[in-house]
Amino acid sequence: MTDRVNVIAYGAYDRHNYGDLLFAIVLKRYLEADGRFEVLIAATKASNLSSYGALPTMPLKKALDATRHQPKTMLIVAGGECLTAQWESIIGYLAPQAIYYPIKASPYLIGHKAFIRLSRLFTSIPSDIPLVLGERDLPGYKVMYNSVGGNEISRKKPLIHAAIKRNLQDCTYVSVRDRETSAELDKLGIEHNLVPDSAILISDIFTPKVDPAEAGHIVFHISDHHAKRRIEAIAQQLTELNVNTGLKIALLTIGKAPGHSDDEPLDKLYSLLGAERAYRVDSGKIEDIIGCIATSKLYCGTSLHGAITALAYAVPQIALLPQRVIKLSSFLETWVPKQSCGFAEVPQISQIGTNLINSFGESQRAELDTVIEAMKARVRANLDHMVALYDQAPARGESARSQQPKPETVTAG
Known part of the structure; x- marks a missing residue:
């Protein structure tokens, strides 16, 4: 070789x-x-x-x-x-x-x-x-x-x-x-x-284990920057979402770098929600993040790759603060079927989350699986x-450049 x-x-x-x-x-x-x-x-x-x-x-x-x-x-x-x-x-x-x-x-x-x-x-x-x-x-x-x-x-x-x-x-x-x-x-x-x-x-690389006996959970994430002055209102919405669905809220750390750290706002949310309604997943390990999202019933957050991870495992997603987190809302609008995702400002979290969980059945999952495979x-x-x-392409010192194709036209999901 x-x-x-x-x-x-x-x-x-x-x-x-x-x-x-x-x-x-x-x-x-x-x-x-x-x-x-x-x-x-x-x-x-x-x-x-x-x-x-x-x-x-x-x-x-x-x-x-x-x-x-x-x-x-x-x-x-x-x-x-x-x-x-x-x-x-x-x-x-x-x-x-x-x-x-x-x-x-x-x-x-x-x-x-x-x-x-x-x-x-x-x-x-x-x-x-x-x-x-x-x-x-x-x-x-x-x-x-x-x-x-x-x-x-x-x-x-x-x-x-x-x-x-x-x-x-x-x-x-x-x-x-x-x-x-x-x-x-x-x-x-x-x-x-x-x-x-x-x-x-x-999802071709990591295969988290799903326990069919477990009811599942809801993943929530928010960055420190976007959480400012919103913690109490978010806690109220997550409490309602927990009551409506009976599912615990997994408060998931996704980033730990300066400027991306999520721990502080999620710790505050946990102190407000308590162990009866929520728990923390804060290891920062890639497999823990994937496992938490892949085995959930819903992802809601400001992280684009939290939402993409949910999408990869056919979990419905909510883009939180869509007018502020443009890269997240734009990606979902470009690729994801409307039946499988939502866009929520803070006062809408409970209603949109409850509706998505209740409406996401086998036909929606089958449609989403088809979209995922095409993606x-x-x-x-x-x-x-x-x-x-x-x-x-030519090697060093040779002339000519490869021509790239024209952009493709894509229809949103």
């Missing part, structure tokens, strides 16, 4: 944000399955979150150094709301919690250009946007984007907006995961395909397409 070719999967895998950790797992499992590729998991820095079930990472610079000898290398920016992630967020996530907000404010104190220069120097990443790479700075690399997100690109500062457009024009292939992002790329004139988030494949097929085809583009 010939030596395997190194592929770089690049993303924000060096912090505990559940969805980002899933992309690395899915890509590595899928691309290494046929024996051709060895996937290097790269991020802004080296990390080891294996205690949570995540894959260790190496700095992007080290991954680039390890692949420069190859005639060509596929570099996949593997999912997430990466198109609009700016340096202050990425550096802030890697810092101790105490200095997260000072770092977020730094560009406004020293200027955005200066902060970008310092960030690039600190991480050795050749881009003004940390997760948006172009090929002019990476000769011999075929940069591709795997069903990524990036809402409100047009609202970014001119410096950031121009960098996003420049680097996306300078890559081999782009696929995005929702209509909002697709509309933004249309404005930029960037060719792209619309493809579901690749984390939908996790998975699109994700696999997208990954196969990127491999085909890599195979067709």
Whole structure:
């Protein structure tokens, strides 16, 4: 057997944000399955979150150094709301919690250009946007984007907006995961395909055990940012939901990174609800998160990948605060049948949750299973397409570029 070719999967895998950790797992499992590729998991820095079930990472610079000898290398920016992630967020996530907000404010104190220069120097990443790479700075690399997100690109500062457009024009292939992002790329004139988030494949990898004797539970999640001034009202709604359905509320921690930590608001909710109505799931381990959601009767929360996990296991979902969490509501509106999901502001949680649980029967589950399989097929085809583009692409020093297909028209579920 010939030596395997190194592929770089690049993303924000060096912090505990559940969805980002899933992309690395899915890509590595899928691309290494046929024996051709060895996937290097790269991020802004080296990390080891294996205690949570995540894959260790190496700095992007080290991954680039390890692949420069190859005639060509596929570099996949593997999912997430990466198109609009700016340096202050990425550096802030890697810092101790105490200095997260000072770092977020730094560009406004020293200027955005200066902060970008310092960030690039600190991480050795050749881009003004940390997760948006172009090929002019990476000769011999075929940069591709795997069903990524990036809402409100047009609202970014001119410096950031121009960098996003420049680097996306300078890559081999782009696929995005929702209509909002697709509309933004249309404005930029960037060719792209619309493809579901690749984390939908996790149900091919993890098979949680379901005890048929258990009544099930309702999963609730909310980020610290979105919980402010809403805790008491949420507790009242969850109490009503528990009374209406007889199901306990599993208060699930999904993120633990600075800026993504969920523990504080969920702990407060538990103190208000009590052990009679709720319990906490706060390990942060990937298998615990998946198991909690996959065996539930309903997911309600602000986490996109909490909802995608529910979708992958045919559990109905509620997008909480849909007007504020655009990436979540946009994804569900793009792909999920209306009978299987809901959109709720805080005062609507109990009513919408009760209605979804009562109306979600065998016919709705069968419809959702069909949608899920179609989504998975699109994700696999997208990954196969990127491999085909890599195979067709010229090696270093050769001319010509592969042509990517025109965007597909997708009908919402």
